[in-house]
Amino acid sequence: MQAYERVKTARLSSRPTALDYIHSLFSGFIEFHGDRRHGDDKAIVGGIAWLSSIPVTVIGIEKGHTASERMERSFGAPEPEGYRKALRLMKQAEKFSRPVITIVDTSGAYCGVGAEKRGQGEAIARNLMEMSTLDVPIITILIGEGGSGGALALALSDRLWMLENAVYSVISPEGCASILWRDGSKAAEAAEALCLTASDAYSAGVADRIISEENLGSKEFYAALKADLRDEIEVLIGKEDLTELRYQRFRSFGRRENDL
Amino acid sequence: MLLSFEYKAKNELEKDGRSTAPLYGEKEIVCPNCHRTLKESEAESRLMTCICGHHFRIGARKRLGYMTDEGSFSELFGDIEASDPLSFPGYGEKLSKARDASGERESVIMGTAMIGGCPAAVFSMESLFMMGSMGTGTGEKITLLFEYARAHSLPVVGWTVSGGARMQEGLLSLMQMAKTSAAVKRHSDRGLLYITVLTDPTTGGVTASFAMEGDIILAEPGATVGFAGKRVIEETVRQKLPRGFQTSEFILEHGFADMVVSRIAEKETISSILALHGGKRNAGI
Numbered sequence: 203m204q205a206y207e208r209v210k211t212a213r214l215s216s217r218p219t220a221l222d223y224i225h226s227l228f229s230g231f232i233e234f235h236g237d238r239r240h241g242d243d244k245a246i247v248g249g250i251a252w253l254s255s256i257p258v259t260v261i262g263i264e265k266g267h268t269a270s271e272r273m274e275r276s277f278g279a280p281e282p283e284g285y286r287k288a289l290r291l292m293k294q295a296e297k298f299s300r301p302v303i304t305i306v307d308t309s310g311a312y313c314g315v316g317a318e319k320r321g322q323g324e325a326i327a328r329n330l331m332e333m334s335t336l337d338v339p340i341i342t343i344l345i346g347e348g349g350s351g352g353a354l355a356l357a358l359s360d361r362l363w364m365l366e367n368a369v370y371s372v373i374s375p376e377g378c379a380s381i382l383w384r385d386g387s388k389a390a391e392a393a394e395a396l397c398l399t400a401s402d403a404y405s406a407g408v409a410d411r412i413i414s415e416e417n418l419g420s421k422e423f424y425a426a427l428k429a430d431l432r433d434e435i436e437v438l439i440g441k442e443d444l445t446e447l448r449y450q451r452f453r454s455f456g457r458r459e460n461d462l
Numbered sequence: 463m464l465l466s467f468e469y470k471a472k473n474e475l476e477k478d479g480r481s482t483a484p485l486y487g488e489k490e491i492v493c494p495n496c497h498r499t500l501k502e503s504e505a506e507s508r509l510m511t512c513i514c515g516h517h518f519r520i521g522a523r524k525r526l527g528y529m530t531d532e533g534s535f536s537e538l539f540g541d542i543e544a545s546d547p548l549s550f551p552g553y554g555e556k557l558s559k560a561r562d563a564s565g566e567r568e569s570v571i572m573g574t575a576m577i578g579g580c581p582a583a584v585f586s587m588e589s590l591f592m593m594g595s596m597g598t599g600t601g602e603k604i605t606l607l608f609e610y611a612r613a614h615s616l617p618v619v620g621w622t623v624s625g626g627a628r629m630q631e632g633l634l635s636l637m638q639m640a641k642t643s644a645a646v647k648r649h650s651d652r653g654l655l656y657i658t659v660l661t662d663p664t665t666g667g668v669t670a671s672f673a674m675e676g677d678i679i680l681a682e683p684g685a686t687v688g689f690a691g692k693r694v695i696e697e698t699v700r701q702k703l704p705r706g707f708q709t710s711e712f713i714l715e716h717g718f719a720d721m722v723v724s725r726i727a728e729k730e731t732i733s734s735i736l737a738l739h740g741g742k743r744n745a746g747i
Contacts, residue, residue, distance in 0.1 A: 313695045318690065372628075
């Protein structure tokens with residue numbers, strides 16, 4: 203499949219959203235709200251749940267399925283308070299030694315006057331800093347769109363798994379084409395050039411696993427994913443130098459031979 | 463006290479100011495804000511600011527010359543070059559143009575220096591190198607500097623100028639936001655100071671990583687500082703943006719900077735802050 207076909211597939215509103223995953227992979231999910239500073243962003247859902255017998259904190263970017271759901275969820279474009287809610291829940295997870303699972307699906311952080319006033323850049327930057335030393339395992343599943351800093355703000359994790367048709371990119375192909383060639387219709391070319399598919403991310407070492415979409419959304423699909431998640435969490439819980447490994451994982455991207 | 467001034471330039475491109483070379487005599491610069499004509503030596507003596515308060519964009523090395531003690535700057539990691547990991551169409555040419563225009567190998571230069579007698583690790587971003595965008599070389603250098611400063615117990619002072627993550631290096635550019643942030647955090651966890659000075663423009667992935675992670679955040683008057691591009695926001699919200707939106711003064715008002723400082727008072731402010739954090743005793747160089 204061409205890269206841009208994957209982008210379009212990743213954006214389909216019929217795909218399972220974060221809440222579909224949350225309800226299928228975990229049991230007893232209790233949703234928590236608010237960043238304790240400004241408000242509650244509905245583009246990000248988070249709370250606690252059971253992954254089999256392990257208590258976990260789960261945070262997802264929710265796009266919604268129907269038109270009204272998508273409006274309510276701001277099409278999965280989080281505001282600063284969404285990222286701050288996520289950080290609050292991650293710090294809470296650290297306090298209670300709960301692994302964190304984030305489910306990412308966003309075209310990007312919300313672009314608006316209010317978001318800028320309330321420090322969109324600062325909110326993302328803070329998450330990156332704090333996640334880098336969060337002392338519990340973090341696994342991210344990228345289920346659809348991984349739109350730039352708005353996706354990365356929940357993805358500074360020990361493992362990144364991507365759905366077969368998920369994409370992860372520094373900029374949308376349309377944005378890239380319009381900036382570089384002043385022609386948004388060249389998005390397909392931009393998508394190829396950006397190397398944004400799951401297999402590109404896997405080759406670059408950014409994604410650790412590609413999840414087949416053969417039975418996407420079926421009982422078998424979730425059962426297999428749940429078993430994999432539980433196994434991986436158990437591996438990560440056993441690691442004593444977790445935050446050092448996380449540092450080295452990100453340190454390796456674009457590394458030059460120039461050791462101190 | 464707020465050094466605010468009415469900003470009149472219509473767009474980003476105008477902020478540089480036109481320079482005119484008369485047939486005889488000294489080179490002159492026209493201020494894009496008040497349209498005054500300044501002799502180059504006059505602007506230089508005011509650290510490239512106009513009498514009206516406008517701050518001209520300046521290069522990374524010139525800035526370090528203004529802000530560090532004479533002869534104290536010693537460059538680090540200067541051999542790291544921008545690379546083209548994706549063989550992105552047209553990027554090779556853009557890089558060679560950027561090198562010619564700026565005389566630099568990447569969009570940031572760095573090293574150690576003294577600021578008012580206080581030692582620090584410093585970095586300064588270069589607008590003439592692809593508008594200070596962050597590629598893998600940029601992220602690598604910033605990370606190396608924080609690792610160096612951590613190993614030598616030095617504070618970091620950094621001047622940011624950036625259009626954001628560099629799209630021609632794809633996902634690996636995005637990963638530099640994570641990498642640099644992790645390095646800032648490790649430096650911070652050692653109890654070491656990090657001061658950022660936001661200069662025109664600081665946007666996108668750099669705002670959403672190391673620019674906003676300083677313990678103390680200073681900003682130059684009138685600089686554009688924000689996350690999303692103005693045009694993107696206008697298209698999203700379909701309305702005119704308020705005056706002064708995404709400027710240093712705007713982020714100060716909303717609580718995301720500690721102070722707006724004129725370039726003329728900048729060095730003294732930074733050295734005072736360094737001294738209050740044990741600056742001169744902390745001679746790690």
